[in-house]
Amino acid sequence: MLKALLAVADTGNVTKASAQLHLVQPAVSRQIKLLEEAFGARLFDRSPHGMVLTAAGEILAGHARRILDELSEARYKISASVQQVSGSVTLGMLPCV
Numbered sequence: 237m238l239k240a241l242l243a244v245a246d247t248g249n250v251t252k253a254s255a256q257l258h259l260v261q262p263a264v265s266r267q268i269k270l271l272e273e274a275f276g277a278r279l280f281d282r283s284p285h286g287m288v289l290t291a292a293g294e295i296l297a298g299h300a301r302r303i304l305d306e307l308s309e310a311r312y313k314i315s316a317s318v319q320q321v322s323g324s325v326t327l328g329m330l331p332c333v
Contacts, residue, residue: 238300240267241279245297248286271296 243253
């Protein structure tokens with residue numbers, strides 16, 4: 237839902253946002269509606285010229301960007317830690333004269 241919010245905010249248009257997200261337009265509209273219901277506030281001003289974030293929408297969009305950035309960083313760190321080589325190496329050596 238946060239990605240949908242940011243896509244609509246960035247494009248100003250649900251149709252363009254849905255194409256960007258590879259979703260159908262009603263799915264993006266529904267996600268925006270669910271966010272508005274969850275926060276009890278209108279997040280966008282809608283007009284024939286597009287959609288613009290309201291003050292509440294600006295607040296949520298700022299938090300959404302930070303949340304998604306943090307998730308991306310966590311995903312990267314987890315991936316890097318899983319790919320690290322770990323374990324032990326045992327060497328056998330013969331005594332030299």
